[in-house]
Amino acid sequence: MFSSLAHRYDLANHLLSLNQDKRWRKAVVRWANPQAGQHLLDLCTGTGDLALDFAKAADIQVTGIDISDKMLAIAADKTKHIGFDHRINYDEGNVLELPYPDHQFDLATIAFGLRNLPNYEQGLREMFRVLKPGGQLLILEFSLPKGIWGKLYLWYLKNILPHIGGWITGKKDAYQYLDQSIRDFPAREDLSDLMRSIGFQDIGIRSFQGGIALIHQGLKPQ
Ligand SMILES: C[S@@+](CC[C@H](N)C(=O)[O-])C[C@H]1O[C@@H](n2cnc3c(N)ncnc32)[C@H](O)[C@@H]1O
DSSP: HHHHHHHHHHHHHHHOOOOTTHHHHHHHHHHOOTTOOOOOETTTTTHHHHHHHHHHHHHHHHEEEOOOOHHHHHHHHHHHTOOOTTTTTEEEGGGGOOSOOOSOEEEEESSSSSGGGGGGGHHHHHHHHHHEEEEEEEEEEEEEOOHHHHHHHHHHHHHHHHHHHHHHHHHHHHHHHHHHHHSSSHHHHHHHHHHHHHEEEEEEEEEEETTTEEEEEHHHHH
16 A cells, blocks of 8 residues: 555655644654664654654664565665665565564664554564663554544544545545544553553653644663
């Protein structure tokens, strides 16, 4: 699905979120506060926007992994064009079976990716496995606000967003899937509990736009 809309993915993201997606990714970078020499794994890296934000912020090594070669081709082009290919490498692979040894990365991030995995728990277990002890995971994901704002947002997701998304990308069904995947994704407390059950500690949450987007953080114990 992502391969089929890769060429319009960035444009659709920025238009549909009124550019807020850029602000949310930058908030992930600020929270991680990357230090020179660290190694970051950006899972479901897509067209590489979060990987690039990290590479611009500090002299770190970034590995981006994604299952879609088309998304990765766009990421690699952008990275080369901006001149950051010395800091970022991209791997094609499945987040549910990461091709890396245990205890490899200082930081792991996943932006708008966890919701797309057929098994959230297995994905989180893989992230836990490849992080070093003391390593930090940051998850940026859509969520459903509570109350009247949540009801309005659901109405927008169901009735408006697929039309605009379809118009921009030619793939209306992808944006109908977005609506369903946001409804199916665990609520903030349930995701925190799942992270704790895998072994993450110090779970923290930041909320944006009344709960439309959340960042969950967890640390792998020392
Ligand atoms: C909504 S995009 C997010 C891209 C990017 N992180 C961003 O912030 O815009 C989700 C990405 O997850 C990737 N993806 C879905 N399932 C995956 C899996 N099992 N392993 C690796 N990547 C996967 C898709 O190919 C797609 O590029």
